Amino acid sequence: MIAEAATRTCRDIERALEAYVDGELDASCVLAIDAHLGSCALCSERVAFAASMKRSLRTAAHAEAAPASLRARFARAAEELARDEELGAKVVPLRPPAAQAHASSDVSPSERGHVSPSERRAAAGLEPARQPPSWRSALPWAAAAAAAIAIGGSMRTLRSGQPGAPANDVATASFASARTQLLEELAGQHARPLPPEEIDPARVTKVFSPIVGVPVRPVAFANVPMNDPWAFAGARLMAVRDEAAATLYYQNHGGTRVTVFVFDANRIAIRSACCLAARLVRVGGEERTIHVGHARGYPLAVSEHDGVGYAVSGDLKEPELVNMAANF
Amino acid sequence: MTPAPDPSAYSAKEFEALILGQLDGMYAVARRLTRDATVAEDLVHDAALKALKARGQFAPGTNLRAWMLRILTNTFINGYRRGGLERTTFEGAHQAEDPVADGWISAASMRAMREPEEEALRPVLRAELSRAVEELPDEFRVALVLCDVEELSYKEIAESMGTPIGTVMSRIHRARKLLQERLRKHAVAAGIIAEETAGTNVVPIGRSRKEAKG
Numbered sequence: 001m002i003a004e005a006a007t008r009t010c011r012d013i014e015r016a017l018e019a020y021v022d023g024e025l026d027a028s029c030v031l032a033i034d035a036h037l038g039s040c041a042l043c044s045e046r047v048a049f050a051a052s053m054k055r056s057l058r059t060a061a062h063a064e065a066a067p068a069s070l071r072a073r074f075a076r077a078a079e080e081l082a083r084d085e086e087l088g089a090k091v092v093p094l095r096p097p098a099a100q101a102h103a104s105s106d107v108s109p110s111e112r113g114h115v116s117p118s119e120r121r122a123a124a125g126l127e128p129a130r131q132p133p134s135w136r137s138a139l140p141w142a143a144a145a146a147a148a149i150a151i152g153g154s155m156r157t158l159r160s161g162q163p164g165a166p167a168n169d170v171a172t173a174s175f176a177s178a179r180t181q182l183l184e185e186l187a188g189q190h191a192r193p194l195p196p197e198e199i200d201p202a203r204v205t206k207v208f209s210p211i212v213g214v215p216v217r218p219v220a221f222a223n224v225p226m227n228d229p230w231a232f233a234g235a236r237l238m239a240v241r242d243e244a245a246a247t248l249y250y251q252n253h254g255g256t257r258v259t260v261f262v263f264d265a266n267r268i269a270i271r272s273a274c275c276l277a278a279r280l281v282r283v284g285g286e287e288r289t290i291h292v293g294h295a296r297g298y299p300l301a302v303s304e305h306d307g308v309g310y311a312v313s314g315d316l317k318e319p320e321l322v323n324m325a326a327n328f
Numbered sequence: 329m330t331p332a333p334d335p336s337a338y339s340a341k342e343f344e345a346l347i348l349g350q351l352d353g354m355y356a357v358a359r360r361l362t363r364d365a366t367v368a369e370d371l372v373h374d375a376a377l378k379a380l381k382a383r384g385q386f387a388p389g390t391n392l393r394a395w396m397l398r399i400l401t402n403t404f405i406n407g408y409r410r411g412g413l414e415r416t417t418f419e420g421a422h423q424a425e426d427p428v429a430d431g432w433i434s435a436a437s438m439r440a441m442r443e444p445e446e447e448a449l450r451p452v453l454r455a456e457l458s459r460a461v462e463e464l465p466d467e468f469r470v471a472l473v474l475c476d477v478e479e480l481s482y483k484e485i486a487e488s489m490g491t492p493i494g495t496v497m498s499r500i501h502r503a504r505k506l507l508q509e510r511l512r513k514h515a516v517a518a519g520i521i522a523e524e525t526a527g528t529n530v531v532p533i534g535r536s537r538k539e540a541k542g
Contacts, residue, residue, distance in 0.1 A: 018504065045438045049508075053476075053511075064355065066355035071348065078340065078380055081380060
């Protein structure tokens with residue numbers, strides 16, 4: 001009988017054991033459980049096991065500190081934001097009512113520790129139109145933009161949301177401008193190319209790889225018409241933010257140009273840019289995800305392989321570029 | 329009466345410094361929420377920037393870490409989680425086969441899976457634990473990571489996820505059961521413990537099956 005009672009108690013307190021391990025119980029419950037643990041080897045072991053799982057998870061998670069690149073990137077973005085806020089203060093924005101609605105969904109009520117009277121006035125649309133807005137009244141604009149982008153992102157997710165698709169397909173960024181700029185920079189480099197620094201493919205690999213941090217190999221494109229092949233026309237280095245990328249120029253007989261950017265995908269995170277849509281391409285029976293975007297009137301196709309990022313821009317239609325990007 | 333916080337309580341620079349202090353913790357959580365270091369970086373970056381922009385909404389004197397994690401969680405839930413299909417499959421699977429109904433792991437097995445004298449799993453199981461966490465459904469993973477990695481209270485997790493506390497507890501419970509079962513299978517495969525009769529309650533050493541059925 002005693003054993004039966006003990007077993008039932010063990011089952012009854014199973015959930016409480018978890019709360020016990022999580023430190024969620026009040027003192028009297030803790031005492032009751034302590035008393036039970038003192039006489040029950042099984043529950044003691046369960047607590048020890050649960051604690052070891054918890055601790056292992058925590059230790060593993062905290063093994064990596066935030067990378068320096070993340071800190072640097074945030075610091076840069078914060079600087080940009082400070083500049084934008086200053087600029088925003090000088091411009092009187094129109095405030096469509098919808099913007100405010102989006103703003104409140106961007107930072108949920110639970111995130112709002114406090115709503116100031118001026119914010120409440122702003123929410124009710126009572127703020128005088130001519131009052132020079134502070135950074136805070138400029139916020140709804142940024143927030144509305146972010147919300148719109150988030151909606152775009154989730155729509156894209158629906159399109160490319162196959163279960164096997166990589167997590168990055170959920171294009172995501174709520175802060176777009178930095179990455180839009182990145183695309184602009186790449187497209188700009190294609191639009192107005194600077195002269196090549198190296199024209200020998202072997203030298204390009206040897207000299208550029210250590211600077212870019214990933215192997216830079218001018219490739220022959222396999223799946224393009226052979227009667228008008230792409231010829232390698234030289235390469236140069238380019239600074240993308242604080243990182244180096246290699247720029248490879250290609251040209252065919254017809255004078256059509258294509259520019260390939262090779263970069264360290266872990267340092268230049270272009271793939272998850274909000275303005276990129278995912279396309280699935282089948283290459284030799286293997287499915288590849290290519291991300292596409294547009295800037296300065298040029299399409300851009302981005303592909304990643306083993307930590308090496310490739311972005312292709314050119315005087316081509318999007319599907320052709322996607323096919324080229326699938327070569328990497 | 330709480331005095332209204334001064335809107336200019338934190339300058340952008342001051343708040344940026346505060347956020348930088350939270351970045352490691354946020355990254356640790358993000359790394360567990362996403363499966364990819366690059367995505368984790370993006371997630372933390374977006375959440376940190378959102379926090380900086382919304383600094384006027386942070387009430388000085390309240391828990392900055394919890395506030396930041398709330399923004400991180402919301403950013404993750406609203407933008408970064410995987411497609412809906414996978415989730416539905418997972419949820420369906422749980423209803424069909426409730427892991428809670430699965431058997432216990434015996435005390436001897438649990439002991440064998442831990443490091444002796446230490447509050448940690450054996451290294452081979454620790455690696456499996458990380459993999460298993462990655463494969464948890466988003467809702468379960470968020471709840472568990474906030475609980476175990478950042479050690480938020482159930483109440484804080486409920487606020488972060490916008491769900492009742494009961495739901496949080498149930499998610500954490502189910503997540504742990506799924507992880508335990510995965511660890512058990514792995515430990516059997518690795519020869520650390522012997523296979524125990526699946527689906528039935530394993531009788532603790534020193535007791536007869538009849539007694540244990542209670």
